[in-house]
Amino acid sequence: MASRYDRAITVFSPDGHLFQVEYAQEAVKKGSTVVGIRGTNIVVLGVEKKSVAKLQDERTVRKICALDDHVCMAFAGLTADARVIINRAQVECQSHKLTVEDSVTIEYITRFIATLKQKYTQSNGRRPFGISALIVGFDDDGIPRLYQTDPSGTYHAWKANAIGRSAKTVREFLEKNYSEDAVSNDSEAIKLAIRALLEVVQSGGKNIELAIIRRNQPLKAFTNPSLCGYLEVLRSLHRPIFSDFAIRRNT
């Protein structure tokens, strides 16, 4: 029955489903996990990096991207679709700055991305974008924000969320362990993100990439992070230890 209603996505099925959108959400569930945490003074994005082939240059696989100085986004799902959305969002950030003489608010750029995704669920000949995105940043008023969008074009604000493979497990972990106190400290928020990812990441440390934004500071990315303090925490939790660490600043 379902197969008769997923050719042209503009048609509803008899029971009110848009199957192409639901299939897109399945594609998202196949993507590697992303976790986002909104602290009091910091926002954190952590992604599980898929292992790359031996000869592949690791640096060309970027799951976390800056949309502007104060906003960044990570996605789960089809990388190529994400690239298109990120390009459009980056242009819109600058366009907004040019026309309104103010940086975008996180809610505005999320709404833009969500509207773009929705347009593709209502045009014939096009399929939905196969990504969910977590968008984080600080507004001009200094308030941290975390938003999630999905292929249907809806968006919601979250205190902490996960998308991609095993998102449910990570979300349950976050529900148990997230509290306003726990994330009032920057390093605690980062530790929470790492611990949440370690719930589902396969071989531990090497496959985690982290990005943080502190209030009034640019995006800082950690690939194979040197998290000296966090090492102690992780050792004490009997987790596999990280190795080959280096902080890499994002320009």
Place this chain on the structure above:
Amino acid sequence: MRKNAGPLPSGRGFRFHFLPRGWPDRRCAGTMALLELCGARRGRRPGWAAPAVGGARSSDLGHYGFSARARELAFPRAVQPAEFSAPPGGDGERNVRIELAHGTTTLAFKFQHGVIVAVDSRATAGSYISTVGINKVIEINPYLLGTMSGCAADCQYWERLLAKECRLYYLRNGERISVSAASKLLANMVSQYRGLGLSMGSMICGWDKKGPGLYYVNEEGTRLSGHLFSTGSGNTYAYGVLDSGHRPDLSPEEAYDLGRRAVVYATHRDSYSGGVVNMYHMKEDGWVKVESTDVSDLLYQYQEASQ
């Protein structure tokens, strides 16, 4: 597509109204896709091509461009618009001496308690006073005002369009538009028609998160932020009075008096300005209309006071 309509006289000049160029893109995206599917030939003009994602026409997410990317009007192709729309008697080309002069005096200045806006109320067509009591200030919202000088039709149309965009901005984003953004929208809208014969000198005044704001925008797309502006045929007289009396630390009463005097003395010397002084005060919690006083009465008062 419907045929071009004939000339429609409207007020000061003739304006041809055609379907806006963006029309096929915006309305027919679905039809375009169907035509593509059937292998129908694309139209002869680039404007007919189905827009690519986020294509140049940006018909997809038009409202994010604040309608500035889609033209509201269009001009006939074969005509030189500036030449066609230029008022007769311009370069002595023809022996016609009708002067469609656009007389007015408007002014606005910032001071410690906000922004004062003062305008006259005379509208002229040549040496004929067509309206004694026109309103040259458009109240966009309780925190934004726009003044008008130049061609009345142009000012009214574009500033009302600006008011629409400001309202839409508020509805979409949940907060009021900033003065800099509003003035930018107006400047962007008119600069698309640069060289096509618009005449508009406007000051956008308001109070937003960044404090009091004052911008001057004109038909060329000039947009300037400043503390003191005056536009119109009486502006030179107004500048004389303003420059000699303006200080940032004026009290509200002193500021009202300064604005009043500037307009009155400008109307005294400039024949294209007159009527009443309409004065507004932009405060932190919105604008108030201070007064609407006849300039002749004020002039006699000043003359009596100086005797």
